Amino acid sequence: MAEVVLKDVVKTYGETVAVDSVSLTVKNGELLALLGASGCGKTTILRILAGFEEIDSGSVCAGEKVFSSGSVHVSAENRNVGVVFQSYALWPHMTVAENVEYPLKVDGIKNGNRKLRVDEALETVGLSGRGECRPAELSGGQRQRVALARCLVMKPDVVLLDEPLANLDVHLRESMLHEFKEFHAQTEATMVFVTHDQSEAMAIADRIAVMDSGRLLQVSSPCELYECPATVQVARFIGRGSVIPVNVTACADGKCEIELEGYHAKVRCPADTATGECLCAFKGEWLNLDNDGLRCSVVRSVYRGGQTALELRICSLPDNCDVVRLNISGYKKMSPGETVCVTIADGWILPLHSQ
Amino acid sequence: MAEVVLKDVVKTYGETVAVDSVSLTVKNGELLALLGASGCGKTTILRILAGFEEIDSGSVCAGEKVFSSGSVHVSAENRNVGVVFQSYALWPHMTVAENVEYPLKVDGIKNGNRKLRVDEALETVGLSGRGECRPAELSGGQRQRVALARCLVMKPDVVLLDEPLANLDVHLRESMLHEFKEFHAQTEATMVFVTHDQSEAMAIADRIAVMDSGRLLQVSSPCELYECPATVQVARFIGRGSVIPVNVTACADGKCEIELEGYHAKVRCPADTATGECLCAFKGEWLNLDNDGLRCSVVRSVYRGGQTALELRICSLPDNCDVVRLNISGYKKMSPGETVCVTIADGWILPLHSQ
Amino acid sequence: GNSKIVVYTSQLEQDAQQTVEAFKKANPGIDVEWTRTGTSALMNKLRAEFTAEAPRPDVLLIADMVTMEGLKKEGRLLAYKNAPVKGYDKELYDKDGNYFSTKIISTGIVYNEKAPFKPKSIKDLLRSEAKNLVIMPSPLYSGAAAIHMHTITQNPDLGWKLYERLAANGAVTSKGNGGTFKAVASGEKLYGFVIDYLPIRNKLKGSPVTFIIPEEGASAVTEPVAILSTANNPEGAKKFVDFLLSDKGQNLASKQGFMPAKKGITPPEGFPEKIKLMPLDTGKALANDKNSKKKFAKVFGG
Amino acid sequence: MKLSSIARSGIIPARGNGLSLFIPVILAVCILSLMPTVRLLIEGVAPDGVWGLGILREIIGEQSTWTALKHTMFVGLSATLLATFVGCAMGLLIGLTDIRLRKTLTFCFMVPMMIPPQITALSWIQLFGPSSALLNMLGIAPAPGTPHPMYSAWGIALLLGIQQAPLVFLSLKSGLAAMPREMVEAARTCGAGKTRVLLDIVLPLMTPALTVGMALAFVSCIGNFGIPAMLGIPAGYTVLTTLIYQKLANFGPDVIAEAASLSILVSLLALFGVLLQSYVLSRKDFRLVGAPSESLKYKLGKKKWIAESGCWIVIILILVVPVAALFISSLIPSYGVVLSAKTMTFANYISVLFKHDATIRAFINSFALAGGASLILCLIGIPVGYFMVWQRNSLLRFLSPLIELPYALPGVVLSIGCILLFIKPLPVIGISIYGTIWIILIAYLARFLAMGLRPIVGGFLQTDVAMEEAARMCGAGFARRMYDIVLPLIMPAAATGGLFVFLAAFNELTVSVLLWSSGSETLGVVIYNMDDSGNSVLSSSVSILVILAVIALMLVLSAIGRKAPKGSIPWQC
């Protein structure tokens, strides 16, 4: 249980700058999600936190203790940090139960007590009765769950999870997500949860740190991240938003009037917004299909179970502009090129400094 | 390009029945998704199709050719079947480009042509310029994309994909999904796409085969699967539906009246539905929060970016009944136990024989 | 028409090469294919060939007469009645003409220059100054050492008692003559039983050792030559035997550094004019072989 | 039985998996490896082709047989333990830590396999004996005749252990190179310190590599003759191999049958070791999931110099001392002469290189034989390993323990088997290979098959089968797959095996000593013959030349090996 502070952390592998001057505070007891595309450096940050990698410059502290800095490097086994690995890292020579039991054994917990806690952990991940299996006999998802159980059982101060749910099916993922949340609430451990799935991050995290190419883009609560993205990249990445150039005609009290090729709408904006050319972020939920409004042509329609996702191009804008997306309920096949009209219920003008 | 027919295929590993008498036809040029929870036997079916596993009984045919049966087993290399492996299976001794190039080399394609097609494939998966890397230098997701490229480049008759998008981030996953669809449209190859992600299956598949514990539950189009599930398991699995016992009071023309503790609604039903006690499936899209209607208590509310997912328990029903789920737009924190009212816009009475 | 003979020999490699070349020079037109290795290895090879019923050699030139006697008893040897044995002692060839000695390789005593006393007789090795300092090749592994053992134990003056007292004085065995020589030359042990040419030749090159023939006499292996009864080319084989027994052959042996078997040939430098030999009954030795070796193993271990 | 049902039961691999290659491979393995041994063992129970247990019974009835068996067990087991300890310590230090000069250390640790064990024994005895230059200089040399501690069971075990340690070391090192780092990191996050990680994770995961190395060491130990002969005979300590030599040195017609009977005992002992290994390996699963990643480098910190000096002391004892002893005796005119500026001479080198044409011939022969044997064994070993491990072929799995036998038997015994088998003209072609260099090649193939195969089997066990399946998916036929995928993936393991074979075969003696004839002498034979003639100084100079040649060869390999797949050259980390 500790506040974890990264300060100007840089880590390079040869030419690749995997982590580029990242400063980040994981508050005491907080569950922070590290969200970003593949190869953006999430795993690297995790490995730095766990103590597997030494850093090139900057510092990593946990509470009063300096974990890593130019001169100090506390090794992984002395950090009481739990890790669930992306590649499972189960030990093939131990049974499932032995794998899960191992941290307790190292801790010197008594045998009877150990058995109990192992059974409990296995039940949590839905693997009761598979304790005697070898990891190799399990399917991919089952192995991930064993790795999860191994981390849960050791009750660490800081828990690091590298895409722990990536290989689970939806139902299990949902219930594991809740397990994590409950586990987090119970232990009040500081947790860092790496994921590339924003829905997962939104659902579980107190705050989300969005990364791209080794840099931090924004660290905010899920709701703020969605509603008020700080940069164009975040706006596009989160909720598959679109960023469209608009003309701000008036603004006041965090709201402003915009004009888009003759169509007028009211959207939210940061305090420093001025009238004139601006970039505006839109999400699917903020747009509606209507008989009247902004004229768009259909790019693609995909059924998503219960609803159909539409990709639309605003007719008046040049081709290299973002498409906008919105969902309509039910199954609706629309052919590319068809013209529809869209009304704008909400939007967010991106902060000037980021444009 | 061939119709693939599995007939009563059984495959056991020691005691475990991994595939239990599965009969399935993948139509010529169809993209069939194999959907199911972890460990249900999806990978096993794929390996049988690819020719890596011999079957215990039953038969596998492709077009006129018998692939596997009691006496015949065409080996994998003679099937012209492409596979993207769940564990990537990249060759560590080759560079990324060489990995992708390999099927072409085996095919005897000329050097210049080969380079072109490799570059093309690498660009498709967003890895242009990483051709000279070793697979070990790539992150998990990047490796998956190389495996994908290796399969794309060989233009096989039947393509088998074992959770090919599992490790990709949302944006890339989306665009790869479209790539797959386009690739499928272009080549008209018969494709089997294993996934545990139903949204993915819905988006890409012509038909979806839902599996559970080695058995096939239902094979239908995405829309039918969602709207008219054939069994309780499918109803619950797809779209996180709920199955609630209701009283059918009248039915006609595929529609019927139901009554649920004094609340009346109209839902769809199969032809053989009779009045009386029945099981009815509900999905989130079919329910609305209202001031009036069926009284429910909140179990949990989770923010999902732009919308909040609610889990509700129908007050009048016993605790062991399913919770119902629905999404409301925007961020809304509801505390567990709070009472809300729900109206039913649609529903589906499960076929009698499955109840 | 058959102009090739196959020779199996336990002569040292260089010597074997020289012998073959000299023979070919003297008998142009006869080709020689030869193989050399230690006597017991050579016999194993030959045994395997006997077992497979396809022995290859025509001529056998090995260390000792006991082995030859055994082969003779099995009927493996061809009798060469008219061999030129003039000038040879009767003890040095088989009376039925089955084998003929070609040189005399004696086993005597070697001592290191650092040794506290210079031994004169075998019994000197029982002195307390020689405690733990005596080494000898084991008859369990070496053919020449086995002959030495049989000779000693057949001598009523020495007998098994000698071995028992040697063992009590801390004498040990080594696998072969080479090991014994090295141990004495390096000063690890100071006295040993060893075949003559090792210390004699090496002393000439500077090794700090001296070889003596003990007062009791030496045992000897005589490198007999024989023709196999299964020889493909008995005529060529006889020519080879003739050559070895001739003055030319004997002079070659002397030049190579061995005591020639024929009278009247000058021995090589460093050798005594005449070597005193203890008598040996080969038939008895052959009959007692297994038991004697067991007894030896009991006395010295191993 | 129909072919398909045989295939299903696993005796032959399933269709399309190289059936046409499989049959020849099986035949080759049987003929090369098993036939000479089987032919010899038959001689034990049916001397001269007549069935009879008389000789076997007689041998079993003798007290000396049981004493030798007991000695063999003791020496074999303690030497294996020592080899494991030394090999493990070196392997872990070099494979897992940031110790300096890793490549050099590895390189130096490999060379002792090239030095005939007798030389090491002799040099140690001299170094610590009464005539030791070092001890004499210090004035602490023991008096002549002081009983030397090396002449004992412990001395034999010590030397055998050190001689076999590189086998364990190399096997462990290639295993470590294939271990994903997450395996260790996961344990560290569980709070396990270095020792704990080592004991709980690294060593258990290395069980396949270790048992492979240990079984190889055990089999080598019980089959070794040189060291027990050098150290055991003076102590009257007989082991099975020296007992077999005693039998073979007897006069009389029963010699071969007696040796063959004793060989049955050695075979059983070797089988016991091998079966124990299979049992250990079958009990647990050791397949590593996940790709091997960047190798681990534990920081040793301040303790680094202790580890480093430990390593170098070992190297000095097993490499520098014996080589120095050899070198010194190659520079003196005759054995026992003290080396000084006055006595030093290069005459021995000039003599062996320019006056003794057999030396050059032997270099060429040994080079060709060792190179040929290692190449052929790699080529046979890869398909054998493939069918055995990946195709889970039951026939090969049954045969695999038997492949060890020729390696465990004393070389002389194996060569007798070869003579019995090959002296008659070969059935089809009608010519006899007996008396040619080819019979030596075949004997080498038989003897070293197990040695070459072990690392390969280990490699297959640790590689994901999906690698090959991916190639099948690409349409690559069996041969293509083997060449493009299996071969490069297994190359590091196969190269290790091939190198073992080359080193072992290059100055092999005991097999070739019965099989050579003029023109086909090997280096071992030349050295032996010189030594036999009392020319130890000449044989020392040839030995030094052999060691130089091997080192040169290893250096050339390193230069070429830069392009080879990672891990092919064991000393390139």
Ligand SMILES: Nc1ncnc2c1ncn2[C@@H]1O[C@H](COP(=O)(O)OP(=O)(O)OP(=O)(O)O)[C@@H](O)[C@H]1O
């Ligand atoms: N040991 C290494 N050597 C060289 N480059 C590396 C190493 N580890 C990571 N990289 C590079 O650093 C970058 C960040 O890698 P990292 O594994 O942290 O990404 P990630 O965000 O975890 O991706 P994914 O979601 O695919 O797992 C990548 O470009 C990767 O290629």
Ligand SMILES: Nc1ncnc2c1ncn2[C@@H]1O[C@H](COP(=O)(O)OP(=O)(O)OP(=O)(O)O)[C@@H](O)[C@H]1O
């Ligand atoms: N080689 C094998 N030996 C024994 N059991 C196996 C083997 N392969 C698979 N199984 C078992 O068969 C069942 C089906 O496995 P399969 O890999 O097909 O599942 P899956 O649906 O692909 O799961 P996931 O989504 O987790 O990959 C599992 O219970 C698994 O444990």
Ligand SMILES: [Fe+3]
């Ligand atoms: Fe001899």
Ligand SMILES: [Mg+2]
């Ligand atoms: Mg990662």
Ligand SMILES: [Mg+2]
């Ligand atoms: Mg699977």
